[in-house]
Amino acid sequence: MVEVRPGRRRTLSEQAILDAALALLAELGADRVTIRGIATRVGIAPNAVYTYFPDKAAVLDGLVEQLLGRVYDERFTDPSVPWRHRVHDLARELRAELLAHPGAVHLLLASSLDGPNARAVSATLLTALADAGLGQETAARASHLLNVYFLGSVALETAADQVPWGLDRVLDGLTAQVSTKHPKRRSTR
Amino acid sequence: MVEVRPGRRRTLSEQAILDAALALLAELGADRVTIRGIATRVGIAPNAVYTYFPDKAAVLDGLVEQLLGRVYDERFTDPSVPWRHRVHDLARELRAELLAHPGAVHLLLASSLDGPNARAVSATLLTALADAGLGQETAARASHLLNVYFLGSVALETAADQVPWGLDRVLDGLTAQVSTKHPKRRSTR
């Protein structure tokens, strides 16, 4: 019933392609996630991949989304933990995820970061920054600034102990903004 | 006298290779700076490039140095201009240079940034940060943080008017550091 003639109906899925791509990224690095490598891993001919994605760029876009989907966690939005702590947690998590996949940062930096999961991460940051007392537009700018810092520091292989330091400098610069404008507005949570 | 038998003596130079690579980068983008493209442009067989550089990575390293060598300017080290102004000038110059060469940022982000010109840029930043009142170790960390911001913002295609804003936040965070430790230490120059 569910069985169909082989070669006729779909034997794979977009997800299977992305899983293979992510596995290649983790095991062999970014320069080895190739259409042909993916095809071999899932057991089809190279050009059959084009049944699932229009081109390699689309596969890489999906891969970026896949990666960002893995960093989401409830504790990043838990209003009972101080906003600064939340941002640090998110930074640490994202860094760990990116370091586990060699070359992944460069994929993110080259991508448009406009998928659902990318927006989810941005939304998480926006909430934290609103809790820090930043206005809507300022929070949007600040969120982008934090993305720049997160991805840039991983790409430039910033040492683990230097990441929180730099992050605190950036956050200091952002909160200095609010304290001069709106003194004593919800500052820790 | 100076003439030598063709095919015997060196007809080109490392510089000629790098000039061709830079031209390809500016005209066609990063994915088109290929060994074969360079060879065609300078008029030799592809494998003859390996006479000048051990592999493609070495060519790209040289290319990065080439690019960084172009951003140097005396005004970045002029002690009569306020340190914050100097940092902004350097950021604007570097951004313009990188935007003129599509994909160049990703080359920098992937490189080790340990060549002479990369160190020169870092030294320029270190001087400005020392003038801001930061101690030696803090200035080193801060210099790296600024590199992260510069390259990250270009890679993530940060809008021109948002770059100085983010830069000021970062600089605010860095100077907040010194003002709490050493009140009223040379703050503008």
Next chain:
DNA sequence: ACCTGAACACCGTTCAAGT
């Protein structure tokens, strides 16, 4: 619709040989 085989137009790099 999904798949295959074959081909096209590329890559970086190596090797043997010429001057």
Next chain:
DNA sequence: ACCTGAACACCGTTCAAGT
């Protein structure tokens, strides 16, 4: 030393054909 021609082991992508 510097160069060429030919080759190797790859790429992404397209096309015609099969089910």
